Amino acid sequence: MDAGYYEARSAALRAASRSLAELLDTDPGADEALADTEALPDAAAYRAGALEAVEADGWAGLRRFKRHRLLGIAARDLAGEVNLERVGLAIADLADAVLAAGLSATGISTSVAVIAMGKLGGRELNYASDIDLMFVVEDDPQGATKAVERLVAELTAFGPEGQAYRVDLNLRPEGRSGPVVRSLDAYLEYYRRWAQRWEFQALIKARFCAGDESVGDRFIESTRPFVFVEQLSAEDVANIRKMKERVEQHAQRVARRGRSTEADDVKLGPGGIRDIEFSVQLLQLVHGGGDPAVRSGNTLEALGALTEGGYVADDDAAGLATAYTWLRTVEHRLQLWQERQVHHLPTDHESRSRVARVMGFRDSPAATALERFEDRHRAVLADVRSRFERLFYRPMIESLSDPATARLSREALRDRLAVLGFRDVDRAARTLDDLVSGVGRRAKLFRVLTPALLRHLTTTPLPDEGLFGFLKVGQSLETRSDVLGALRDNPPGLEALARILGSGRLLSDVLTHVPDEISVIAEERGVSEPKDADRLHREGVASLEWRDPARRLDGLRRFKRREMLRIAVADINASIDVGTVGESLADLADACLHAALNEEGVDRFAIIGMGKLGGRELSYSSDIDVMFIHDTTPEEAEHVAEHLMKAIGEVTPEGQAFRIDAALRPEGRSGPLARSLRSAQEYYEKWAQTWEYQALIKARVAAGSTEIGSEFLSMTHPLSYRGELAPAALAEIRHLKGRMERERVPRGVDPRRHLKMGPGTISDIEFSIQILQLQHGAKHEDLRVTNTLRALEQAARLELLEENSARWLADAYRFLARARNRLYFMFGKPVDVMPTKPEDLEALGVSLGYRDQPRQEVEEDYLRLTRRARKVAERLIYG
Numbered sequence: 001m002d003a004g005y006y007e008a009r010s011a012a013l014r015a016a017s018r019s020l021a022e023l024l025d026t027d028p029g030a031d032e033a034l035a036d037t038e039a040l041p042d043a044a045a046y047r048a049g050a051l052e053a054v055e056a057d058g059w060a061g062l063r064r065f066k067r068h069r070l071l072g073i074a075a076r077d078l079a080g081e082v083n084l085e086r087v088g089l090a091i092a093d094l095a096d097a098v099l100a101a102g103l104s105a106t107g108i109s110t111s112v113a114v115i116a117m118g119k120l121g122g123r124e125l126n127y128a129s130d131i132d133l134m135f136v137v138e139d140d141p142q143g144a145t146k147a148v149e150r151l152v153a154e155l156t157a158f159g160p161e162g163q164a165y166r167v168d169l170n171l172r173p174e175g176r177s178g179p180v181v182r183s184l185d186a187y188l189e190y191y192r193r194w195a196q197r198w199e200f201q202a203l204i205k206a207r208f209c210a211g212d213e214s215v216g217d218r219f220i221e222s223t224r225p226f227v228f229v230e231q232l233s234a235e236d237v238a239n240i241r242k243m244k245e246r247v248e249q250h251a252q253r254v255a256r257r258g259r260s261t262e263a264d265d266v267k268l269g270p271g272g273i274r275d276i277e278f279s280v281q282l283l284q285l286v287h288g289g290g291d292p293a294v295r296s297g298n299t300l301e302a303l304g305a306l307t308e309g310g311y312v313a314d315d316d317a318a319g320l321a322t323a324y325t326w327l328r329t330v331e332h333r334l335q336l337w338q339e340r341q342v343h344h345l346p347t348d349h350e351s352r353s354r355v356a357r358v359m360g361f362r363d364s365p366a367a368t369a370l371e372r373f374e375d376r377h378r379a380v381l382a383d384v385r386s387r388f389e390r391l392f393y394r395p396m397i398e399s400l401s402d403p404a405t406a407r408l409s410r411e412a413l414r415d416r417l418a419v420l421g422f423r424d425v426d427r428a429a430r431t432l433d434d435l436v437s438g439v440g441r442r443a444k445l446f447r448v449l450t451p452a453l454l455r456h457l458t459t460t461p462l463p464d465e466g467l468f469g470f471l472k473v474g475q476s477l478e479t480r481s482d483v484l485g486a487l488r489d490n491p492p493g494l495e496a497l498a499r500i501l502g503s504g505r506l507l508s509d510v511l512t513h514v515p516d517e518i519s520v521i522a523e524e525r526g527v528s529e530p531k532d533a534d535r536l537h538r539e540g541v542a543s544l545e546w547r548d549p550a551r552r553l554d555g556l557r558r559f560k561r562r563e564m565l566r567i568a569v570a571d572i573n574a575s576i577d578v579g580t581v582g583e584s585l586a587d588l589a590d591a592c593l594h595a596a597l598n599e600e601g602v603d604r605f606a607i608i609g610m611g612k613l614g615g616r617e618l619s620y621s622s623d624i625d626v627m628f629i630h631d632t633t634p635e636e637a638e639h640v641a642e643h644l645m646k647a648i649g650e651v652t653p654e655g656q657a658f659r660i661d662a663a664l665r666p667e668g669r670s671g672p673l674a675r676s677l678r679s680a681q682e683y684y685e686k687w688a689q690t691w692e693y694q695a696l697i698k699a700r701v702a703a704g705s706t707e708i709g710s711e712f713l714s715m716t717h718p719l720s721y722r723g724e725l726a727p728a729a730l731a732e733i734r735h736l737k738g739r740m741e742r743e744r745v746p747r748g749v750d751p752r753r754h755l756k757m758g759p760g761t762i763s764d765i766e767f768s769i770q771i772l773q774l775q776h777g778a779k780h781e782d783l784r785v786t787n788t789l790r791a792l793e794q795a796a797r798l799e800l801l802e803e804n805s806a807r808w809l810a811d812a813y814r815f816l817a818r819a820r821n822r823l824y825f826m827f828g829k830p831v832d833v834m835p836t837k838p839e840d841l842e843a844l845g846v847s848l849g850y851r852d853q854p855r856q857e858v859e860e861d862y863l864r865l866t867r868r869a870r871k872v873a874e875r876l877i878y879g
Contacts (some may be wrong), residue, residue, distance in 0.1 A: 009034045012080075013078055015358060017337055018337055020071050021858070026115070029064075043097070046093050047097040049069070050097040053101070054101045054105045058127075060591035062105070062164065066164050073090045078358070081126065088125055089124075092120055092123040095209075096114075096209045096210055098155070098208075103210055107153075110140055110143040111211070112144040112181065113136050114208070114211045114216070117205055118131075119205075120207075120209065121205035121209075122205045122207075125206070127339060130168040132168045132169075132342070134169070135181045137181060138183065148180055149180060150828070151160070171199075173186075173194075173195070174190075176786055191226045196641050197236070197239035198227050207297055227295075232418060232419070240286065268328040271385040272384075275388070276327075281302075290412070303324075310407025312391065316391055320387060321393075329359070333359060347509060355373065361376075370538040390451050392454070393452075395416075396416055396432060401436040422467070423589055427468070429462055431471050433449070451496050453466075453494055457501070465505045465826075466498060467501075469511070473515055476513075483515065483519055486522045490523075496573065497521055505827065510561055511565065513654075517566075530570055530588075533590065538589075539563075539591070543558065544599060545792060553650075555654045556657055557654040561587060563588050565589070568825070578817045578818045580816075590703055592648060593644070593648065593702055596643075596648055596705050602632065605674075605704050606706075606708040606712065608701060609626060614700045614761050617784065617787055617789070619821050621820065623658070623661045624658045624660050626660060626702065627662065628640075629677060629712045631676060634672070637676070638674050641673035642673060645660055645662065666688070681716075691733070697774070708730065724775065727749075737763070740757060740763060745758070755816050755832045757832075760865070760871075761816055762813065768876040769809070772876065780794075780800075789814070795819055801876075805872040809872055811865055812865040814864075819844065819858075819862070826847065828842070842853075842854050842855040844858055
């Protein structure tokens with residue numbers, strides 16, 4: 001051949017590979033691989049050469065043949081004569097040929113098929129890749145096992161010629177513990193009964209490569225239905241979603257952490273080779289059941305087929321193909337230096353500069369070769385990461401916004417939405433259509449925002465509600481496109497909005513009434529914590545000052561809705577715990593009561609918080625329990641109390657401040673709304689029952705006259721904390737508790753699943769600590785606190801309750817409080833029963849932060865925590 005070609009190949013090889021340059025210098029026959037006039041041999045030529053080598057010189061000859069031919073591929077690659085796809089194909093053809101010749105050399109008599117997996121299966125092998133293999137026979141595994149084990153041993157053995165291949169058999173059924181050879185029927189039985197989803201995903205790349213072709217083809221044909229199902233089951237959807245979430249989370253890690261060491265990993269780093277391969281495979285799993293054209297085991301071929309079918313947007317596919325080619329080429333150059341399985345860019349300047357030069361970069365007056373290489377590499381990774389936001393979503397948006405040119409079928413759109421976690425895919429498709437169709441500025445902004453929003457919604461408890469909520473909120477903005485524009489310019493703000501909307505229908509409804517709060521959510525710092533009590537008091541009063549006199553109280557309702565949203569945002573963002581949520585909601589209720597009472601302009605009137613308001617442990621769905629105590633005329637006090645009940649509790653088009661309940665007052669609903677100090681004292685001293693003294697444990701001043709309120713508490717505390725709890729009083733409490741358990745659990749509801757009245761749930765915990773407070777509060781002033789969790793802390797500190805018991809009660813209380821809050825978010829109404837529908841339980845688990853098996857984990861934790869709490873409660877309540 002032309003000496004110039006030989007010299008060019010030799011020079012390129014010596015610059016890029018120390019080990020192959022050494023082979024060229026020490027092995028007299030190696031330079032023949034550079035002298036071949038053909039660009040690269042075909043598969044048949046490799047097979048013929050491999051057979052000739054093993055027949056002439058045994059396994060040593062086969063190893064030498066492989067080494068020489070690999071040198072020839074590398075030389076042509078480095079000289080720029082062949083592209084990446086042809087290189088991967090040639091390396092795989094060479095491996096196939098070595099396997100076929102090696103199998104022949106074992107003298108095997110049984111018909112065995114070698115199944116290539118991984119990169120060998122996809123015919124996109126690296127220079128230093130392991131080869132992933134499985135072995136299948138018609139019906140006699142034992143007869144083939146010995147020969148196969150010899151084949152693997154010889155391939156992996158080291159000789160003067162080096163090692164032929166590292167062989168990995170771990171993708172076979174049962175991995176290292178499974179037999180090396182199985183019959184076709186045994187494989188199929190395993191895949192039917194025991195295989196996990198990742199094993200089916202691995203079969204995407206399965207390919208017959210050597211041995212008995214009829215057996216190999218039957219294996220591939222028989223396993224395809226396991227991989228590409230016509231109708232995705234709920235389990236399939238869940239597994240694919242989890243794989244997709246892992247890929248996308250991995251792809252974002254560097255951007256969030258800024259760790260350059262991960263960016264240097266061209267295979268596993270965010271935006272690297274594995275991200276692209278997994279994304280393509282996930283789309284194949286979603287659409288391969290209905291479209292055989294997308295089933296190729298080769299990444300670039302599959303990406304092309306997905307693009308042709310309309311499953312990936314054209315420019316996204318082109319960008320990913322370019323990035324994949326770049327990253328695989330970098331990987332090849334890293335591995336060629338010493339023929340080692342390297343995936344990280346070197347850390348030292350000299351080695352990195354060598355990689356840059358081998359990649360074709362040269363120094364210039366403006367920048368060094370290394371600087372130019374690193375700029376390009378960073379740009380590729382960033383491009384891949386940005387395309388993950390669009391890969392699953394953009395074809396859906398395009399198919400709906402421009403139906404005339406859409407290539408994504410309606411069925412494919414449904415499959416895609418199901419994998420994204422939408423339960424009602426038809427409704428989701430209609431909602432998407434309403435969002436992105438149209439020609440106005442708002443529709444254009446929705447088309448920009450929706451792909452990223454969808455990506456974030458997939459990890460929320462209720463994507464359906466989130467998507468529909470986004471449409472409602474967008475419509476409520478009317479002409480306020482600037483608010484949507486703020487989200488476009490602030491991706492973290494859009495992610496925060498997705499978490500809020502995807503929590504359920506409640507917060508979507510709230511946002512439609514106060515859509516301007518989106519601007520606060522989209523701010524760089526966002527909502528980190530609720531406002532303090534003093535500020536809430538000032539802003540609550542201010543909310544009434546500018547209103548039309550006939551609608552002044554509407555301002556208070558909007559204030560409550562806006563501040564409740566801020567608390568919920570901080571809660572969802574995990575900026576505050578459930579205890580702080582309860583305190584913040586109580587502060588907000590106090591502020592509303594203060595503002596409404598301020599409107600009345602009356603002195604010497606106190607609002608006493610009772611129940612959860614008194615304990616500063618409100619949930620989002622809680623009523624607020626109050627008593628009105630005064631030192632003024634009964635007529636004025638009753639008038640003020642009636643106005644307060646209306647101001648706080650009345651439902652108007654602007655909503656309701658709080659549901660307000662005054663039933664815990666003396667004589668309950670049959671007594672006057674407001675009581676004077678003297679009247680209240682007389683009632684509690686003469687006629688109150690034990691449960692009413694128990695209720696007073698929670699009493700605190702919520703609004704109004706601190707003097708009147710404090711005097712009321714000073715007067716009633718000695719009545720609650722009298723010393724030893726009389727046997728008759730304890731019996732009365734036990735009787736009341738039993739009645740509550742029997743009568744307050746709705747018919748048809750399993751009591752064990754009731755979050756308030758079930759065994760080991762909220763009423764058990766509250767009664768347990770309140771009995772301790774009644775028994776020991778006279779002696780221990782520190783125990784006279786209104787908050788359940790603080791009371792448990794004090795009881796443990798005072799050694800009135802074992803530390804473990806206190807912790808079990810507190811853990812259960814926190815879990816139950818969080819669960820009730822999240823169920824309220826999900827359904828937009830109070831829910832006191834643990835869900836039984838699997839999809840609702842799954843959503844609750846996701847909402848509470850469970851990720852691996854949300855449905856099972858939340859159920860297991862609920863049962864474990866309530867069992868422990870019940871064990872403690874039975875002892876404290878019933879002795």
